[in-house]
Amino acid sequence: MRILPISANFGLNSVRKNNTQTRVMSAMPCDSVSFTGKNEGLRKVIILLGAPNSGKGTYARKIAQNFQIPQISTGDILRKELKAGSELGKLAKAYMESGGLVPDELIMKIFKNRIAEKDCAKGFILDGFPRTVNQAKQLDELLKEDKNISLKIVNLDVDRPILYARSASRYTCEDCSRVYSIKEGYNPETAKCECGGKLIKRADDTPEVLTSRLENYDKQTLPLIDYYGSKVSNVGVHGKDAPADETLARVMEKLQ
Numbered sequence: 458m459r460i461l462p463i464s465a466n467f468g469l470n471s472v473r474k475n476n477t478q479t480r481v482m483s484a485m486p487c488d489s490v491s492f493t494g495k496n497e498g499l500r501k502v503i504i505l506l507g508a509p510n511s512g513k514g515t516y517a518r519k520i521a522q523n524f525q526i527p528q529i530s531t532g533d534i535l536r537k538e539l540k541a542g543s544e545l546g547k548l549a550k551a552y553m554e555s556g557g558l559v560p561d562e563l564i565m566k567i568f569k570n571r572i573a574e575k576d577c578a579k580g581f582i583l584d585g586f587p588r589t590v591n592q593a594k595q596l597d598e599l600l601k602e603d604k605n606i607s608l609k610i611v612n613l614d615v616d617r618p619i620l621y622a623r624s625a626s627r628y629t630c631e632d633c634s635r636v637y638s639i640k641e642g643y644n645p646e647t648a649k650c651e652c653g654g655k656l657i658k659r660a661d662d663t664p665e666v667l668t669s670r671l672e673n674y675d676k677q678t679l680p681l682i683d684y685y686g687s688k689v690s691n692v693g694v695h696g697k698d699a700p701a702d703e704t705l706a707r708v709m710e711k712l713q
């Protein structure tokens with residue numbers, strides 16, 4: 458079975474097979490983009506907003522590398538709990554699989570525990586949090602004590618047909634959550650993530666669940682754009698999908 462690369466312009470990694478073995482491409486187009494930030498010395502807090510499949514996870518990973526701060530994905534934390542069969546994972550399962558949001562109370566508990574960890578001292582990048590105005594208000598409360606913060610908020614505004622196209626080809630590493638794009642008709646079975654993990658289709662990566670996730674996004678998460686107002690910098694992908702490095706460069710510009 459052949460696995461071919463999809464044009465990696467979704468901001469996703471691509472997977473391909475050469476003549477002898479399955480090979481996962483390590484160099485994303487994004488990897489050529491490198492930046493240094495201003496506001497050195499301040500605790501850097503970056504919020505990436507955007508609908509499901511807008512590329513938050515992919516860009517957050519690269520931004521985290523650039524600024525040497527951790528990427529905090531509440532979705533990844535929940536998936537790990539789910540896989541481990543923990544109480545928390547069991548509580549979150551039904552919400553996640555139906556495309557709904559996990560209750561704020563549970564999310565805030567996870568989030569507070571995570572940012573209390575040592576590696577968050579110099580800052581962090583948030584991917585998938587906050588997702589409700591209530592979460593944003595609680596985040597404000599947590600951050601307001603700290604006068605030493607540089608807060609940046611970027612919204613990835615990607616057209617809906619592009620979100621559906623990305624979802625159709627998306628596979629995720631079961632171990633490290635890295636996202637890959639695999640062209641329709643090719644089999645990801647023999648492909649492995651760079652970390653050696655198996656590539657799987659996420660249970661919530663179907664058109665039906667995406668529709669439900671987008672409805673929830675419109676109702677519960679989109680109001681964050683108004684909540685944060687002029688603090689938000691928009692990066693749009695309209696009409697047709699854009700190369701990952703191009704979009705990443707535009708995001709990074711907003712973070713300087």
Ligand code: AMP
Nearest residue numbers: 531532552553557558559564585586588
């Ligand atoms: P993600 O990987 O960010 O797309 O998140 C996957 C799923 O985890 C979401 O569809 C929600 O069910 C749940 N989730 C992740 N982050 C949050 C959050 N901040 N608030 C509520 N639910 C969340």
